[in-house]
Amino acid sequence: MKHEIMKVLELIQEGKLSNSDAAEILSALKEESAPELEKNSYMSKSLKVIVDGDDKVNINLPLKLVKSLHGAVENIPAIQKYLDGVDINLILDAISNNIEGPIVNIDSANGEKVKIVIE
Known part of the structure; x- marks a missing residue:
């Protein structure tokens, strides 16, 4: 996920992505990655x-x-x-x-x- 965040920051710096679009993307990345970690540890029970x-x-x-x-x-x-x-x-x-x-x-x-x- 770190790589994806860095890519979003680069796109903002280059002016290819607005702050609001970046916020939506980062929010989606956070939602996508958090449940997977929780699910993996839970499913080991x-x-x-x-x-x-x-x-x-x-x-x-x-x-x-x-x-x-x-x-x-x-x-x-x-x-x-x-x-x-x-x-x-x-x-x-x-x-x-x-x-x-x-x-x-x-x-x-x-x-x-x-x-x-x-x-």
Whole structure:
């Protein structure tokens, strides 16, 4: 981005670009680059499914994998039986909106606890 800013400054100095046009370009460059950095670091996190009950289960899935599978996560046999009643679209929305922390907490009648967390 530094190179692009320098080019905009050069165009202003040469009189080929007005200050207001330069401001619009710099604003667009800032918006374009900032979310990408945030998204890259966010997408390195994991979706964790933690089951505390008769069966102790901890599943960590990279968010990149979850995002690329879209709704298919609910069909992975290792977690399918623990996701009964979980809205997968809620999880995908959380990923799309860069949400961190607990997404789903379920306490079953038989004492099992299921947590889905983005960390």
